[in-house]
Amino acid sequence: MPRTLFDKLWDAHVVVPETADAPAVLYIDLHLVHEVTSPQAFTELRQRGLPVRRTERTLATLDHSTPTLPAGANGELPYYTAEAKMQVETLRRNAAEFGVRLYDFGSGHRGVVHVIGPELGATQPGMTIVCGDSHTSTHGAFGAIAFGIGTSEVGHVLASQCLLQRKPKTMAIEVDGRLGAGVSAKDVILHIIKSIGVEGGTGHAIEYRGSAIRGLDMEGRMTLCNMSIEAGARCGMVAPDEITFDYLRGRPLAPQGADFEAAVARWRALASDDGASFDRVVRIDAADIAPTVTWGTHPGMGAAIDASVPADDDAQTVKARAYMGFEAGEALVGHPVDVVFIGSCTNGRLSDLRVAASLLRGRKVHPRVRMLVVPGSEAVKQGAEAEGLHEVFRAAGAEWREPGCSMCIAMNGDLVAPGQTSVSTSNRNFEGRQGKGARTVLASPATAAASAIAGAIADPRALRADQ
Amino acid sequence: MNPITRIQSTTLVLPQENIDTDQIIPARFLTTTERTGLGRAAFYDWRYDGEGHERADSLLNAPESRGRAILVAGRNFGCGSSREHAPWALLDYGFQAVISSEIADIFRSNALKNGLVAIVLAPDQHAELLARPGIELCIDLESMSIRDPHGWRAGFTLDAFARRCLMMGVDQLGYLLAQRAAIEAFEER
Known part of the structure; x- marks a missing residue:
């Protein structure tokens, strides 16, 4: 039976299948962590005497509570509150104690968690990616299942590398035609949310399709997928293609050399089959989208x-x-x-x-x-x-x-x-x-x-x- | 977590649609590293003015609202961010259940993991509850029904697994950790 891209990725990550009595146990390939939604999860692990199960699949950075002004003459960063500073220091301590990689100030790669994952090449097609942040849907731009989770679930993934999940429904949003001059990916997603509503995607995984989507570069696709949550969707994704592979080639955490070419060969299979059916289909004419x-x-x-x-x-x-x-x-x-x-x-x-x-x-x-x-x-x-x-x-x-x-x-x-x-x-x-x-x-x-x-x-x- | 089988309380109605998590708890309260004591931050900007004084016009501050454990909210409650601080704040304020005709996915998942019973009702039944603020309701997880003392009744569905966890007072991490053999086998594939 023809399957959607979402179905393929979901099936490939099921550790224990879903039943009427229990959700599926879903394996998580990449867990991104930041200072705001992780402290209570690390506390939970510490209280239960649990380690982080897969430190190599876990990557942390500091972004939400950090000042955007540089350090003053005294060398101190101008944190807004003492509590904000303590939150940052708490993640540093937790990362050191549990052996989690932290992209800290001056690492060359600290930044907004959904910017650094792709730019490091950590975000890759075919993956399941989660973070205690609703805009994790950004990473779906690479053809991944990527969604935001709460702090309890951050603890679940740290401890077991898995999540308990019910499979959502699927929705195709097809945008065909040419975007007008001055119309960007941001305008496309604002137009989509305006069209389907802030709860239009609730309970669904969106796949963005169509010629206007294929024509977006990776950064545009990230902007698009980023706001899937603003339509209530669980996640949003775009099937990977040459644009995706070109973006990833040579990135530090992407496969290198022959391994990269082997990965690309696998990634090429990541698309919805012809005739795959979605629970809902929305069609939008690119020419109708204004800034x-x-x-x-x-x-x-x-x-x-x-x-x-x-x-x-x-x-x-x-x-x-x-x-x-x-x-x-x-x-x-x-x-x-x-x-x-x-x-x-x-x-x-x-x-x-x-x-x-x-x-x-x-x-x-x-x-x-x-x-x-x-x-x-x-x-x-x-x-x-x-x-x-x-x-x-x-x-x-x-x-x-x-x-x-x-x-x-x-x-x-x-x-x-x-x-x-x-x-x-x-x-x-x-x-x-x-x-x-x-x-x-x-x-x-x-x-x-x-x-x-x-x-x-x-x-x-x-x-x-x-x- | 304490086992929950039944919640009996008068309702507090916030009829606005699309109440997002920034309303439930503004982002400036998220710098905490604890999960306790967030009740004061619940709906903070609805309850307090710019100087931090209680707003007299906020239903959430009314003396009769205190102790009401069932929140009936407008459609699409809890949209926005994944902050689990939202259910933590609502629980600490005193709510034990939230009822709407639509509840955002991540919020609902977070709520159920913390013992805040998130219930989605059919739109007509939801509308009846919105129209009758402050009524006495009994939520029964065993029969998955809501009743008032005068014979009004509404059924709801709740994920079987989440319901069992609520009724037994167990958290879901223990269940996941018990899947260790299957997880190891998956990783070796």
Whole structure:
């Protein structure tokens, strides 16, 4: 019987099959760990006298609670709170005690966990990958089953390298045709979530298919898969192809030499069979996708940038509009902006920074706007600086920061003030997400850069036309 | 974990749809390395103003809300991040069960692992509970039903394994560790 890619990967990782009485025991190939969701799991192991079962399948870094300003004159990093510093030190202690590899400050690879996994080549096709972070779906871009777990499950994987899981349903999202100029992977996923809703993917594993998806580079596919969780999906994936293999070739933790070619031969088989059936199929015409932003307080409240804020009068829309400071029927373009954030596991990679820099080169950030550019990892920072992108951002008046999650989750002190409007390349626009009372407009790097220049929500296509 | 067979309480209704985990516990409370004491952070920005004073207009602060163990929430409760701090905070606040017509996957999994009974009801029955805040309910895991004292009844389903763990008060790690031989055999394949 023809099988989907998801079915194939699932079947290959079943240790004990699912029954009516018990979920499957599913083997996990790669476990990514960060400081926020792991301390209580290590405590559990310590209390039970358990070791980490597979340290070589476990990889840790520091990203959520870390400052994005460099160390001061005293050599101390400016942690937001003593508790944040203690959380970082706790992961250092746990990693040393349990023998887990930690990509720490100065390692050259510390960064947002979903940026460094792929960039190290740790993320590979065919794998099962988990992390105590909902945006683990990012790694599905390589043709892997990748999903976020809670802290109890972090403990399960540390101790047993397995998880108890019920098999989700499958959903195909097919995007065919050519994307318009100025339309990026971020716009595609915001358009998808707007179309299927924030609970549209609940209980499902998504496979993104179609010519528009095949045409995305790996960083675009990561942006796409990253926000699968914002549609409620368990995970999202793209079948691997030459673009995937080219990205991975030569990465430090990928197979090397003849082993790599052997791996590619295996990876080529990782695709849904012709005639494989999905529980649900959604078809989207790429030509219908415009640069897309959110106007409300969840990622499904989005609209094409040249559209208006909905004038609907249902309670949810009214509440969201009021929180965001939008008028019913107001044009999105031209709405004043106070903060622009470029970064995060969604859009903090080198290609994202290149797009933003290309629009900012020779221009200035509007005087009203505070703009933060936060590279996704130490390697992204290094790569950007080698190309002089940091100089472009600084010359335009933006702040060039150290890597981390920063203003996406705003738990390290990088905050949007109450009532301020932020155009952000991150993934969540929930009330208070970027700071108490902060108003978040989700957007692509191009839209964010164009908005920084205008001091208001701006259509990047108009700016490009000026050039 | 204590075994749970039955939860009896008046309900607290938060009818908003898509209550995300950033509302349940804002990210700034996630720097803890413990899982205890998070009840104060539960719905913090709904319960406290910018100066940290209790908001009088928050149902969650009302004296009559205290001790209510059953939360009835609008559709798609718990969407957003995977933070297990969300069920930890709700449990520490005093909730033992949450009922909605849709509950986000990761939140539900986290909740059930911690003894917070996450129940999905059919939309019409869910709507009835939303419309009748503060009623007395009894959730019975044995019969997988919810009743009020006047004969209203709704059935629900719960994953058989999660239900058994709840009713026996056992956590799932012990079960996984008992699969060691199968895991070793898989690794040698």
